Amino acid sequence: MSTRTQEVSRGRAWLMAARPQTMPAAVSPVVVGTGLALGRGVFAPLPALVALLGAVLIQIGTNFANDYYDAVQGADTEDREGFTRVTAGGLIEPAEVKRAMWLTFAAAIVVGAYLVAVGGLPILIIGLLSVAAGVAYTGGPYPLGYHGLGDLFVFVFFGLVAVTGSYYVQAAAALGVEFLTLVPSAELVPPAAIVASLPVAAICTDILVVNNVRDVEEDTRTGKRTLAVRFGYGFSRAQFVLLLGLAYAVPVALAVTTDDLATLLPLLTLPYAATLTRTVLTETTGDALNPALERNGKLLAAFSALFAIGLAV
Template sequence: MATMTEWIEGARPRTLPNAVAPVAAGVGATVELGAFTWWQSLLALLVALALIIGVNFANDYSDGIRGTDSDRVGPLRLVGSGTAAPKAVLAAALTCLAVAGMLGLVLVVASGRWWLLAMGAACIVGAWFYTGGKRPYGYAGFGEIAVFVFFGLAAVLGTVYVQAGEISLAALGCAVAVGCFSTGVLTANNLRDIPTDRTAGKRTLAVRLGDTGTRRLYLALVTVPFVVTVALGFGSPLALVGLLAAALLVVPVRAIAGGNTGPGLIPVLRDTGMAMLAWAVLTGAALALS
């Protein structure tokens, strides 16, 4: 039976910046539009957190019962390691996804933005079928696209639209930037797992691109947010403060460019996530102040 510490590790807390960052950036863009509502922003944050934890448990369950995690380099997986029963992990995943769905429903009902129900349903379905079902799209190389859409475009623009009823160019820029950061985190993860994923028949984008191609993709992805920062700076010079987040990428970029493999890539996920969070907070604050 898994301990509380193991359950927390299984929830993969290092991925939480992927949920917090889009809301932080979205809130800044919402304030810039003069439409900020604190409780709606809080609900959006809770939805994002519940969704990403649900995704993590769902991936743990689905990969575990397939045997994909039997030989794993990264953080603890509950099912793959035999630490927790598959049914218990499945229950945790479904509970978190249900919480995300209920909180999202409250947010939609309160705001009256009814079409967002379809987007919320797509997020939950996407969360499950990433590694779940007979033909998980994460095993076919489409995981990066899903992360960009759900934890970039949907999360940022959803946070803005549910409060403002519109989106701005600044909000769209933030959505692209955060989406690229989130995709960069997944790319680093899949780069680390290329050998085991290839053996398990998991054809991620990293497996398809190969080691060199995946490293180039990561470097391109973490460059885009700073291009966005420069673009935002033309309308709001204060937004250039987002360039400070680049300092947090020095170490992970060196690890990627230097050819680190296996355990040497684990810190890259953490550092990229922290750079994303810093960029989102700095940029969101700049947009709000502008």
Template sequence: MATAAQWLEGARPRTLPMAFAPVIIGSAAAFGLGSFKPVNAILAAIVSVLLQVGVNYANDYSDGIRGTDDERVGPLRLTGSGAAPARQVKLAAFACFGLAMLAGLALVILAQTWVLLVVGVGCIAAAWGYTGGKNPYGYRGLGDVFVFVFFGLVATLGTTYTQANQLSAAAWIGAVSTGLIAMALLMANNVRDIPTDSVVGKRTLAVRLGDTAARIAYVMMLAVAILLPLFLAADYPWVLLVLLLIVTGVSPSRRMLTGTERGSLIPVLKQTGLINLAFSILFATGVVLSRTPA
């Protein structure tokens, strides 16, 4: 029986910045539109976190029963390590998805954005289909698209829309940037797992690109994400604060390009997650300062 600490580790708390970042950015964009709503933002954060944890447990279950994690290099997986029965991990994933749906329903009712009910159902289906089911798209190199769309575009734009009932350039650019950083995090994770994923037939984008190209792709994703807000400088001059992250991106980029041992890439995951969180805070600060009267 897995301990509470093992369940927490299985939830992969290091990935939570990927859940909070889009909500912070989307809420700042709503503020820029003159319509920040704290309660809606909190509900959006609850939905995002529950979906992230649910995806982590779902991946743990699906990869575990397929044997993908049998020779895993990295943090604990509950199913693959035998720390928890597969059925319990699956139930934990569905419990998170169910709670996310309830919080999402409350948000939709409060914001009167009924069209997002369909989006919510799509999120749950995509979260499970990532590595679950008979033909998981995560095994065909489409997992990166899922992360960009749902933890970048949908989470950010949905947060803004449920507060302001409209979108802005800041919302779109923030969504693309945080989506790219989330993709970079997944790329770092999958580069580490290229040898084992290749053996079990998990054709992630990293596997398809090959080791060298996948590492370069990571660096390019970070670079574009950090530089993209330059397009907002005319309307939101303070958003240039995000350029401070150029310095923090050097270390994980260098490690990705030069690290030969797969285990040496593990710190890159934490660093990338923190970069995503820092980006969201700096971006949000820039938008708020740019819209606050002197």
């Protein structure tokens, strides 16, 4: 264990394992779903708050899972350019991190029981799939992140599912729904909710893209076959730009089709996005891309907050 890791307190180590810098990916989908619920007159404060808590717990559980499984499978090495991982760094015993992962997911399930009571069978299915995906991202017999499926996982679960699910539980609380209804009506999951989820899905996925660009060399050595490893820097940089373009195209499309100029508020973040893009297109080192990851999270938070305001108005 290095002198640096020895100097880290236990509380600080657990905070590092929880990775608070990733919380915008958990909070932003709920914020956007709630903004849309406000705009469509179905806002329900308690389901929104519980959905937020559940999302944060699933995010933390997933972070614990990534920390543990990446370490035990040898994906985190001493040459790692990213933020310190507590399992690989010897800060916390692997068994403790694994136990914390399961306890956190269990807490998410307990919290989600209320949402199941409100939203019925669809929320039960979504909740269980979200927990399973959080583990399967780096664990299990076929880790998604190790086979180039991490991007799809993030786009679906942190974007499409999280935003539409946050809207759905509020609409279900306001309008009512039969517990055993498997396919929600368009009133409970309108096309607008799916469209509103796309920017969040895109920017969340871009966070993973930056992470994978930074880790290309280490992932290549350890056999982690991300899209960046499979197709190279050029592909991932093009992917980053296209996803960011999708994020900004949605507010413009909504403004054009609905004559609601408030949905253009996220465009205020374009200068910040431009500086981030410049870094991603020119840098590969951890010294440059670690700060870029944090800026990407801040971009997600700012974009989502402005987008939610525009949808609510």
